[in-house]
Amino acid sequence: MQGSHAYGIIPTFNSRNKWRDRDDAMATMSPWESRDDSGVPAMLGGGDDGGILRNVIVTGANRGLGFAIADRMLKLGSYRVVLACRNEQEGRDALERLRGKQQQRRQRQYGTIATNFLASFFPLDVTCPRSVEVFREDCVNGHLGGRVDILFNNAGVCFPEQDGNGPQNNRAAAAGILRETLAVNFFGALEVVEACVPALQAAAPMVARKEKKKAALMLEDNGATSTMTSLKPPTVVWISSGDGELCFLGSKWRGLLAEAQSLEDVKSPLSDLLATATDTITTTSKQNSTAPAGSQQEGEQGQVEEMAFGPTPAYSLSKAAVNAAVRTWAPCIQAPTVPAEAPENTKSRTGVRGGGVRLVAVCPGDVLTRMTSKEEMARGDAVSPEEAAVEVVDLALSSANDIPAGRFYRHGEEIGW
Numbered sequence: 001m002q003g004s005h006a007y008g009i010i011p012t013f014n015s016r017n018k019w020r021d022r023d024d025a026m027a028t029m030s031p032w033e034s035r036d037d038s039g040v041p042a043m044l045g046g047g048d049d050g051g052i053l054r055n056v057i058v059t060g061a062n063r064g065l066g067f068a069i070a071d072r073m074l075k076l077g078s079y080r081v082v083l084a085c086r087n088e089q090e091g092r093d094a095l096e097r098l099r100g101k102q103q104q105r106r107q108r109q110y111g112t113i114a115t116n117f118l119a120s121f122f123p124l125d126v127t128c129p130r131s132v133e134v135f136r137e138d139c140v141n142g143h144l145g146g147r148v149d150i151l152f153n154n155a156g157v158c159f160p161e162q163d164g165n166g167p168q169n170n171r172a173a174a175a176g177i178l179r180e181t182l183a184v185n186f187f188g189a190l191e192v193v194e195a196c197v198p199a200l201q202a203a204a205p206m207v208a209r210k211e212k213k214k215a216a217l218m219l220e221d222n223g224a225t226s227t228m229t230s231l232k233p234p235t236v237v238w239i240s241s242g243d244g245e246l247c248f249l250g251s252k253w254r255g256l257l258a259e260a261q262s263l264e265d266v267k268s269p270l271s272d273l274l275a276t277a278t279d280t281i282t283t284t285s286k287q288n289s290t291a292p293a294g295s296q297q298e299g300e301q302g303q304v305e306e307m308a309f310g311p312t313p314a315y316s317l318s319k320a321a322v323n324a325a326v327r328t329w330a331p332c333i334q335a336p337t338v339p340a341e342a343p344e345n346t347k348s349r350t351g352v353r354g355g356g357v358r359l360v361a362v363c364p365g366d367v368l369t370r371m372t373s374k375e376e377m378a379r380g381d382a383v384s385p386e387e388a389a390v391e392v393v394d395l396a397l398s399s400a401n402d403i404p405a406g407r408f409y410r411h412g413e414e415i416g417w
């Protein structure tokens with residue numbers, strides 16, 4: 001598991017009034033951005049788009065894997081990176097740490113201090129609709145000009161439901177954990193993707209034009225025909241987990257998510273679950289119950305369909321939902337983005353297969369963050385965030401042929417749902 005959090009359990013997912021004060025505060029926050037000496041972000045040459053900076057958003061970027069991904073993108077040199085996280089102070093601190101790392105790299109390579117630092121911070125609480133709306137207007141449409149090339153949907157939480165002092169026997173506490181986990185890992189993260197899709201689609205025509213120009217040059221040079229295999233579409237990398245594989249779910253949820261044919265098929269049963277969480281669910285598997293065998297309590301618990309097996313069932317369910325959303329929704333946003341009112345000859349000229357948005361789920365493996373469990377630490381095979389970030393970034397920058405949309409990946413290889 002990866003990611004981190006430093007905040008308490010949200011009492012209820014639907015209590016929007018409790019967000020009012022925080023919403024107002026979020027709406028008045030300004031972005032913390034670093035620019036070059038001229039006050040204008042520099043345009044770097046040598047990038048994929050011939051000197052045009054590509055825009056990247058990383059959620060949960062204040063620490064762990066998100067921070068490492070942001071650092072990796074800045075190190076590559078042709079990307080304007082937005083750090084997004086809920087805690088303003090941690091976001092500012094992360095921005096300054098990234099600046100320091102870039103200056104150290106520049107000094108080692110060239111003996112000078114870097115003046116171009118193309119990173120900025122915008123506050124984003126994925127569980128707060130008002131915060132997501134402000135982020136879309138101020139960051140996506142304002143700061144980035146309505147164009148996003150890569151979204152690393154990384155923000156996530158995990159709670160130790162099954163450690164020795166966990167609340168596994170307190171149904172109200174377990175329901176609170178379920179609400180918070182689904183609010184951040186699935187519903188909130190989904191809202192962020194939905195907010196960014198128009199900006200991701202706006203980047204697609206530029207990618208298509210670049211590839212068509214490359215194909216024309218190939219034809220002119222040697223008569224070769226391009227099959228567009230190098231097309232790198234705007235991409236959403238939604239960080240998931242192997243804990244969300246269907247084999248770890250109870251039979252009810254395994255069936256519901258495996259049979260889902262649309263995004264609504266994924267969202268609807270989860271919303272119903274949250275509406276009745278305190279009264280009707282147990283997050284623990286029957287074998288972890290403390291009720292005496294054969295007792296009435298044991299029998300009642302046995303009748304309740306467990307969500308998932310293992311120490312963190314709410315986390316597993318949330319990541320299984322992420323995977324199902326990627327599988328069902330990816331085809332809907334992958335179509336070429338040509339305006340419906342465009343003339344037919346224009347559509348045939350600009351429409352490129354796979355010219356839309358690529359949505360993929362990625363398991364980074366066991367990563368050493370605040371969410372790493374004692375068992376994962378004991379195994380000794382967890383990698384550093386920096387190591388995991390290399391693989392995640394490489395996948396995001398791969399061609400559509402190498403990494404097709406709507407699939408689940410680990411270490412660059414497709415894995416089963």
